[in-house]
Amino acid sequence: xxxxxxxxxxxxxxxxxxxxxxxxxxxxxxxxxxxxxxxxxxxxxxxxxxxxxxxxxxxxxxxxxxxxxxxxxxxxxxxxxxxxxxxxxxxxxxxxxxxxxxxxxxxxxxxxxxxxxxxxxxxxxxxxxxxxxxxxxxxxxxxxxxxxxxxxxxxxxxxxxxxxxxxxxxxxxxxxxxxxxxxxxxxxxxxxxxxxxxxxxxxxxxxxxxxxxxxxxxxxxxxxxxxxxxxxxxxxxxxxxxxxxxxxxxxxxxxxxxxxxxxxxxxxxxxxxxxxxxxxxxxxxxxxxxxxxxxxxxxxxxxxxxxxxxxxxxxxxxxxxxxxxxxxxxxxxxxxxxxxxxxxxxxxxxxxxxxxxxxxxxxxxxxxxxxxxxxxxxxxxxxxxxxxxxxxxxxxxxxxxxxxxxxxxxxxxxxxxxxxxxxxxxxxxxxxxxxxxxxxxxxxxxxxxxxxxxxxxxxxxxxxxxxxxxxxxxxxxxxxxxxxxxxxxxxxxxxxxxxxxxxxxxxxxxxxxxxxxxxxxxxxxxxxxxxxxxxxxxxxxxxxxxxxxx
RNA sequence: GCGGGCGUAGCUCAAUGGUAGAGCCCCAGCCUUCCAAGCUGGCCGUGAGGGUUCGAUUCCCUUCGCCCGCUCCA
Numbered sequence: 001x002x003x004x005x006x007x008x009x010x011x012x013x014x015x016x017x018x019x020x021x022x023x024x025x026x027x028x029x030x031x032x033x034x035x036x037x038x039x040x041x042x043x044x045x046x047x048x049x050x051x052x053x054x055x056x057x058x059x060x061x062x063x064x065x066x067x068x069x070x071x072x073x074x075x076x077x078x079x080x081x082x083x084x085x086x087x088x089x090x091x092x093x094x095x096x097x098x099x100x101x102x103x104x105x106x107x108x109x110x111x112x113x114x115x116x117x118x119x120x121x122x123x124x125x126x127x128x129x130x131x132x133x134x135x136x137x138x139x140x141x142x143x144x145x146x147x148x149x150x151x152x153x154x155x156x157x158x159x160x161x162x163x164x165x166x167x168x169x170x171x172x173x174x175x176x177x178x179x180x181x182x183x184x185x186x187x188x189x190x191x192x193x194x195x196x197x198x199x200x201x202x203x204x205x206x207x208x209x210x211x212x213x214x215x216x217x218x219x220x221x222x223x224x225x226x227x228x229x230x231x232x233x234x235x236x237x238x239x240x241x242x243x244x245x246x247x248x249x250x251x252x253x254x255x256x257x258x259x260x261x262x263x264x265x266x267x268x269x270x271x272x273x274x275x276x277x278x279x280x281x282x283x284x285x286x287x288x289x290x291x292x293x294x295x296x297x298x299x300x301x302x303x304x305x306x307x308x309x310x311x312x313x314x315x316x317x318x319x320x321x322x323x324x325x326x327x328x329x330x331x332x333x334x335x336x337x338x339x340x341x342x343x344x345x346x347x348x349x350x351x352x353x354x355x356x357x358x359x360x361x362x363x364x365x366x367x368x369x370x371x372x373x374x375x376x377x378x379x380x381x382x383x384x385x386x387x388x389x390x391x392x393x394x395x396x397x398x399x400x401x402x403x404x405x406x407x408x409x410x411x412x413x414x415x416x417x418x419x420x421x422x423x424x425x426x427x428x429x430x431x432x433x434x435x436x437x438x439x440x441x442x443x444x445x446x447x448x449x450x451x452x453x454x455x456x457x458x459x460x461x462x463x464x465x466x467x468x469x470x471x472x473x474x475x476x477x478x479x480x481x482x483x484x485x486x487x488x489x490x491x492x493x494x495x496x497x498x499x500x501x502x503x504x505x506x507x508x509x510x511x512x513x514x515x516x517x518x519x520x521x522x523x524x525x526x527x528x529x530x531x532x533x534x535x536x537x538x539x540x541x542x543x544x545x546x547x548x549x550x
Numbered sequence: 551g552c553g554g555g556c557g558u559a560g561c562u563c564a565a566u567g568g569u570a571g572a573g574c575c576c577c578a579g580c581c582u583u584c585c586a587a588g589c590u591g592g593c594c595g596u597g598a599g600g601g602u603u604c605g606a607u608u609c610c611c612u613u614c615g616c617c618c619g620c621u622c623c624a
Contacts, residue, residue, distance in 0.1 A: 008617090016561060016575080028597055028614040096624060103552065109620060206624085226624080262551075262622045270623075347623090433585065441586065462583055491577090495585035502585095514583055523584080530585075 007338045010428050011267055013444065017504050019043060019424070020268060032264030032272035034417075039504055042454030042485065044275075044420045048254055050306065050451055051277045051414070052076070055252045067297060069290040072281075073249040075239060079231025081256060082222050087230050088207065089387035090361045097206035097226065103199045104189040111189075113201040116178055117142075118187075119149045120171035123157060130186055130195065132171075134178060138190045145175045156188055208258040208272075224258040229411060232280040233358045236394055247396055247407050248291065250281040254416065266339045268417045269346055275416040280409050282396070285356070288408035289329075292353040296331045299351055299412045303333055303419070307449040308426050312336040314345060329353040333414075335422040348422055349414035356406040363406075365389040423452055427505060433530065435495065446505030447528055450548055455506045457544050458487040460497050462513040472512040475522070475537060482541050484548070502527055508547070510540055 014020040018037035022029040036044055059074040088094045100113035118136035135153045139145040150164055159167045178187065185196035208224040211217075225231070232251040239251055254277045261270050268274075283291045300315040318330040330352040334345035357375060361367050365385035368378040378386040396407050427448045432440040450456060459476040461468035469490050479486035487506065489497050494511065501509055509525040511532075516522050522540055523532045535543060 011616095012561065022615075025597095025615090029616085031615070091624095093624070101551080101621085103621085105552090109552090112622075206622095259624090263620095265617090350624095435585065436587070443586085460584095464582085466583090468583090493582070493585085493587065495587085498585045500586085509585095511584065525584085532584075 007267060007425075009430075010338065010425055013428065013446075013503065014040065014267075014424065032261060032270070034268045034271055039454045040420075043423070043448075043452060043505075044416060046452045046454070047420050047423065048275075048277060048416055051302075051416075051419075052252070052254065054302065055250075055279060065298075068294050069287055070248065073243075073245040074279075075243055075245060075249065075251055077232055077235060077239070077251050077253045078255065079228065079235065079253060081225050081258075082210065082212070083225060083230060083234070085222055086387065086390075087234060087362075088223050088226075090366050090389050091230050091233075091358070092361070092366060093207060093226055094223075094387070095366070100201035102184075102201045104192060105197045105199060109189065109191070111136075111198075114177065117145055117175040118178070119146075119175060121149075121153055122169040122171060123167060124169075125167070128195070132186055133195060134182065134187045136187060136189050137175065142175055149175070152188070152190065156193075206260045206262075208260060226259050227257050227413070228253045228255050228276045228278045229280060229358070229413065232278070233362055233409075234390075236280075236282070236359060237392065240396070247398065248281065248283040248287065250279050252277075252279040254278075266337070266346075268421050269337065269339070271417060274418075277414040277416050277419075279412050280358075281411070282407035282409060284398075285405060285408045288353060288355070288410065291410050292329055292351070295410050295412050296351045299349055299414070300333050303335075303348065303422075306423065306452065307447070308335060308422060312426065316345070328355050335418075335426075337422065338425055346418070346422075347415075348418050349412060351410070351412045354409040354411050356408055358409055359394045359406050361389060363389050363392060363394050423448060443499060443502060445502040445527065448505035448507070450507040451550075453505045453507050454485065455487045455501070455504065456485050456508065456548060458489060458497070458501045458506050458509045460488075460494060460509055460511050461490050462494055462511055464490045466514065467517055468512045468514075471516055471537070472510075475510065475512070475540070478541055479544070482545065484541070484544060498525065508544060512537075 011020075014037075017039055019040035021035045021037055023033035023035050024030045025035075056074050056076045061073040062071055064071045085094075088097075102111050102113050102116070103109070104111070116136060118134050120132060120134050122132055124131070133153075133156075135149045135156070137145040137148040137152065139148040149170075150161075150168075153159070153168055154161055154164050157167065178184075184198045184200065187198050188195050189197055207226050210222050210224060212220045212222050232253055235251070239245065255275065256273060257276050258273050261272055264270050264272055279295075281291060281295060296315065300313075303313055304310060312335055314334050314336075316332050316334055318332065330350060332347045333349040333351070335348050336344070337346045340346055355375075357367060360375065365377045366387035366389075367375040370376040377389075380386045394406065395404050397404050424446070427446040429445050429447055431443050431445065433443045435441045446453075457479060459472045459479065461472040472490070473488060476486055476488040487501070489500065491497070498509055505527070507527045509527075511523045511525065513523065515534075516537065520537050521534050522537045523534050524540060524543065525532045
């Protein structure tokens, strides 16, 4: 396990060998945006290609995979980045992504305004002449918060705990929030020694805003999608009407999404422009639990089978209070990135059971939970839907069972850039290998799964003479013709060339030596074991192809 | 967005208010028969902008980026 591998070394390798560059680097870079270099683009394409093939191209809709409740169909989609603004209003992103944030000028802490909790308290003897204060708490639970407000108030007003009851008159039995109408001059933030240290709440736009049309004004505002999912929901009926698929089936899509992350950090992990690999799986409500289990387990296995170590990868079920407003169950596939604290993990993929939230939203309008916990259309002051839906009928009719229902949705949503980064981190190894004199020399090697390696095989003439380059070049061209990404290198000593390939994760090197010219054999070297086997040159392409098939 | 730290060659690191150096890497050539050999030569830099100064990589301001903490994370 690469326990002590630092992120710095991985970032340096990515730059040095052309995997990942900072966006617009010659202009000083742009925070939260990244470019994939010549090797990085191949690696990321291989990650996406593996996902697409496993989800769509290689899927057999006539057989039932192990663990699946039944056979099912899979189709792909590629939607526009910019969609009708109403899509984001109904999906809930428009409201959710406009967070109001407020900072404490004294303690330098930042709070989401709608998440502020505390209690109003009245004090009779007050030097400032305010008498009414809002004591904020940062405790995790309402019970702890109640106790915390008392402790914080005693400290703030310099009151002994036994005198608290007499000196402090609480205005509410439980914790409450504040609104922009409340006087912020009376608010005491956690740890502050003065009241009124809070800034006015400011809006954070987490969706990228753009304008449609060259002369577009405010009413032509649109958004770059913050997720690819909505394109699949709004095309649900199109797919159903044109593809002869029936529930259960899935729609998959890969593509760029955009979020104005407040703090882009940790290399490409939290980028503002990123690529998703998402799937929306539509199934009967009665079977949705079983399908959720199936996808949750299958997606976890996918990462394991592509080389992420089980000791750094985990499948974590969300706690009930952690679930999104629409979700009835969510599990994250998480990886212990080098930048994570011990015991901490970073999310690679979220597998969510979304119920009928999405299809209903696009029929009826934006949904919220009502007092009884049921999803209902959110209404404005006028009693009309706050964000009206399309009004189109997205109810599914099963002509076998004569049943009508809104399908439930299981959504495995993966980050292509995060997966790529995880594979890079996992595969990065530093070891020591003997040089020609037997002395141990440090080696950097990316032990990538061959399916993901940018270059599958390098052809290396042992020395640059006696016909070895010619024979090697011919073999190299044959690899190209066979569709196997390959590389030809006759520069520098053979050991150095092996190391170059190790560093970019090339699983195999083929060396043309003096014996090759005599008997038409070459040696095949394995990146991880360094073992070499000799085989006829006319068999080596089949051998590599077979190893790639696994 | 706030606070702290940091920006010198592709990488690692020197140096200086007065022509910016080294090692590695890379490229060319010689040599070289299996794991970063050697020799010769070559390419390449003070993040950006402004100010002070006769002169700024060095001092000051702004900006961009990176790291840590806070915050955020559908």
